[in-house]
Amino acid sequence: ATRSGQVEVLRYLLEIQHLSPTTKTYALETPLHLSAHHPIPSIPALLIAHGADVNGRDAVLETPLHYASRHGTDRTIALLLSHSADPNAQSTTLTSPLHLARDPETVSALLAHPDTNPNLASRTGTTPILYHAQHAATPTVLAILAHSATDPRAADVGGRTLLHLACFRGYGDIVEALLTRGGVDIESRTLRGNAPLHAASDAGHLDIVGMLLRAGADPRVRNGQGKRAGDLARNEAVREILDGERLVGVTATVCPVCVCVCRAGDECRTGKGSDVLKTRVESNALPRRLPSRPYYRLYPLPHSQFPQ
Secondary structure, three states: OOOOOOHHHHHHHHHOOOOOOOOOOOOOOOHHHHOOOOOOOHHHHHHHHOOOOOOOOOOOOOOHHHHHHHHOOHHHHHHHHHOOOOOOOOOOOOOOHHHHOOOHHHHHHHHOOOOOOOOOOOOOOOOHHHHHHHOOOHHHHHHHHOOOOOOOOOEOOOOOEHHHHHHHHOOHHHHHHHHHHOOOOOOOOOOOOOOHHHHHHHHOOHHHHHHHHHOOOOOOOOOOOOOOHHHHOOOHHHHHHHHHOOOOOOEEEEOOOOOOEEEOOOOOOOOOOOOOEEEEOOOOOOOOOOOOEOOEEOOOOOHHHOOO
């Protein structure tokens, strides 16, 4: 009756037959667990009214709130939370309901509770925002990031932050949101010593490389293997901007529009932008090779591919 949504049959079983609402399946699921997928919370409400445990655990220690979050049933989530369901309950893998949130609406329903902790880490050190970034759920990531209590600097067991993941996978919207929000360490390191610029360079995301450079990322930083971001570049344009063609011994400038590297004080050669961000490079070093054109190497991005 619970699975099929037959309210009157369930009412008969509870009120006439006096069946227990806390009975469990072989997987230790209660009727309240099994009712969490219903978009209309009439069955969960009936079970709760007859004594169902809103914080009951199944075989992997998931609560009905975990199930409701997985199915994205926002009204059921609100009902469970209003009856003292624990928004921070963790399963055997230390996964919280927010880790399982199906969409931004589910995130909003969970974060509406004042006790919800958006920074709970799973057994692998993955917070909800990192979990959803790993599963390419950009709208859900942005919804969690918009919450004031979310820590954008949280890292997993490998030292990877949200900025590392977004830079490597090419999630420009997330990178832009992080840089706009503030409070992000743009030079944070993984256990292998890679900064976000290393990740963007390795994956060949030219637009994200430009965003990081404009935000002040240092292309001279070396990882645990002694490599700069330019050394990891697979894209020729990225490599020449970060490494081979960058000026050493002078002040270089990154154009905010076309992502070209120009001599300090000059106008953008494409005529589409101005020089605003100055990156100080090593003062007593020589270039590894001469630029193909004196001081300039332009790699314009189509405006449709570059964040405004």
